[in-house]
Amino acid sequence: MTTNWRPTADWSVLVKRAELMRQVRQFFYKRNVTEVDTHLLSQFGVTDCHLDNLTTEFKYPLPFGNKKLYLQTSPEYAMKRILAAYKQDIYQLSHVVRDDEVGRFHNPEFTLLEWYRVSYDDTQLITEVAELLTELCDAPETRVITYQQAFINYLNIDPLAEGAVAEIKQNLIKRPALSEWMSEETDKDTILQVAFSELIESQFPNDVPMCITEFPQSQAALAKIDKHDARVARRFEFYYRGVELANGYNELTDPAEQRVRFKKDNRWREKHGREAQPEDTHLLAAMEFGLPACSGVALGFDRLLMIVCRAKTIAQVLPFSIDSA
């Protein structure tokens, strides 16, 4: 058998990859946003219901006693500590690692472009993401609609109305491919997410970036709850050319609420047979000190390159995908 030592990406793609990195840096340089380069190995992981850290054992004694280190799934917590300390606009282009399956859009190790804008609200940051897409991949103007409006437009159901989830569940059960799973599914957010992926996202126009805003509060992740409508959170997602490209928040700054969300995640994890994870005390302490009002977004750099190169799989834009890493 021959060993597959060759790079997965063509040389022309690697050249484009380098060019896109340079364009990203140029984009932020012009806007006076500073590049940071935080750690990959951390004492803490994340509590996210649907994310798992890969971990590793360090051989030597560490000051905090624990030998277990978590490979970061995103630089979010570290960047928020910099934000708390210095209150400056920052961005990062870094490798992150997730204990996830491999797929057309998924490699366990990939590159995230993450940035934070002090005093921006989510609307201002959405505008900036849209500008980045136009500048870097010639995208037309982004279409922005709320999560609620997307459900109404494509499914004719108001997802925030009383009894909506039961109605959506019935709608999903009627589809032969989903019937068996959905008949047994009891998790409200999973039902909403499946409806979103399979019935709504699949109908988005391919050639226009779509930004979905105001996700339900139960899917807030680390976004602030809306001041005027407690049913929704100031979280947004970008979709373009069939790819889920970016996820952003008007950032939660209240440490008490952050603790509540960590605990809620861990309760969910335990209920669904996933180990609860320690809370990142560094992040909580930084938030106690004071995270400035800010918005932040994480964008899949490899997926952006897929769009630029019209690549079918993430492996085609990685120097080496996990299969040959």
Add this chain to the structure above:
Amino acid sequence: MANYSTSEFKGGLKIMQDGEPCSIVENEMVKPGKGQAFNRVKIRKLISGKVVEKTFKSGESVEGADVIELELSYLYNDGEFWHFMNDETFEQVPADAKAVGEAEKWLVEQDLCTLTLWEGKPINVQPPNFVELEITETDPGLKGDTAGTGGKPATLITGAVVRVPLFVQIGEVIKVDTRSGEYVSRVQK
């Protein structure tokens, strides 16, 4: 039979669905950034031949199907069963009409066919991609369609009917693509 988790899904994997053995045609893992991962799967039901789509929650497991594929050579038909033989072990396997299905009209003695066996019993017979068969009946075709637009029908020794060019005659052996049922060429004896 072993169970398979969705993370082991890939093209060609044999699983049970609705009491029927199936083969995975396509598997796509989908994972929303903040949501439950799932697998969009295209499945071919091996008895009915139907292709269906099904979505599995990632981490679920499904029962594997005891399905094997064997290359066997066709021996003869006894009126009820079509008999095939393993050329190495000389073991014989009878397949019924349901398993043979459409393949019947392409079976040539000693040709190697692919048999799909579920729990030891044949459920499908796949003829070779190309077979050579003698023409038993066709119009002399000397006059008429000289523009050569569509050729003419010819009945083969197995009963199959294919369109052939006008110059092909009774008694000749032709090569046919069994996937499309189309004439390929004449075979020199």
